[in-house]
Amino acid sequence: MATTEEKQDLVENLKGPRYYRIMLQGYGGESAYMTISKEAHDFWNSQCDENGDYDLVQYMISDDGEEPEYEYVDDVPPEAQFLQDDDDDNYKRPWFESHTEFEHTCGVEYGSANLSVDEVDSSEYGANDIAEVYSYQSLSDLNDQLGEDSDWEHEMVEMGCEDEAPDGTDYIAQMYSSEKGCFFEGIIETVGNFDPKKLKVYTTEYLNGEDTVTNVEYDGVEVDNNGGDTNGKGYSAHVWEC
Numbered sequence: 001m002a003t004t005e006e007k008q009d010l011v012e013n014l015k016g017p018r019y020y021r022i023m024l025q026g027y028g029g030e031s032a033y034m035t036i037s038k039e040a041h042d043f044w045n046s047q048c049d050e051n052g053d054y055d056l057v058q059y060m061i062s063d064d065g066e067e068p069e070y071e072y073v074d075d076v077p078p079e080a081q082f083l084q085d086d087d088d089d090n091y092k093r094p095w096f097e098s099h100t101e102f103e104h105t106c107g108v109e110y111g112s113a114n115l116s117v118d119e120v121d122s123s124e125y126g127a128n129d130i131a132e133v134y135s136y137q138s139l140s141d142l143n144d145q146l147g148e149d150s151d152w153e154h155e156m157v158e159m160g161c162e163d164e165a166p167d168g169t170d171y172i173a174q175m176y177s178s179e180k181g182c183f184f185e186g187i188i189e190t191v192g193n194f195d196p197k198k199l200k201v202y203t204t205e206y207l208n209g210e211d212t213v214t215n216v217e218y219d220g221v222e223v224d225n226n227g228g229d230t231n232g233k234g235y236s237a238h239v240w241e242c
Contacts, residue, residue, distance in 0.1 A: 026112035043080035181230035
């Protein structure tokens with residue numbers, strides 16, 4: 001028979017609503033994949049093989065009408081300027097809004113992702129902390145622990161794959177903005193203690209082979225991402241043939 005103290009603890013746990021802030025932190029970034037021509041691929045692939053991706057990055061990050069600060073390239077031929085939109089007066093689009101983009105990602109990389117969960121006093125952004133549940137715990141380690149403890153009946157992470165380009169895409173350019181910090185912050189409302197078995201984190205492996213966290217659910221309901229706070233760590237750019 002439960003003691004009075006245990007009964008009181010049960011009552012407290014069942015009180016609701018209760019609120020928990022979920023955060024995912026680590027390394028990751030924003031990435032854009034776009035279709036390019038063979039001519040653009042051949043030009044930039046040769047440049048990258050010989051000199052690295054510096055000049056390709058400079059081309060990608062420079063605004064329309066701005067002269068890129070190339071280190072090795074003297075002139076980029078028109079057929080290699082894949083951000084120019086012929087249907088919009090040859091306007092050079094930003095790399096994150098390319099007219100030939102077919103995939104855009106932003107999130108923390110699964111292998112570096114750390115989970116923090118705190119009980120808070122409301123569902124409002126900036127709610128005050130009440131109690132700590134997890135503090136910067138490795139997401140992959142927690143997933144393994146939950147699986148082992150439940151004889152693999154429960155896993156925190158579900159991994160997917162998006163490794164194919166659209167039909168007709170023979171050559172691809174990718175721009176990647178590497179970042180570090182908090183990529184996901186959302187608050188859930190529930191009754192009782194936070195239950196890790198109800199937390200589901202979805203990842204997708206994209207064309208560059210990186211597993212990126214794409215969304216989070218708790219008890220079958222998607223958790224809104226209220227935004228994070230990341231610092232840029234640099235750019236990298238690549239071109240390849242499918």
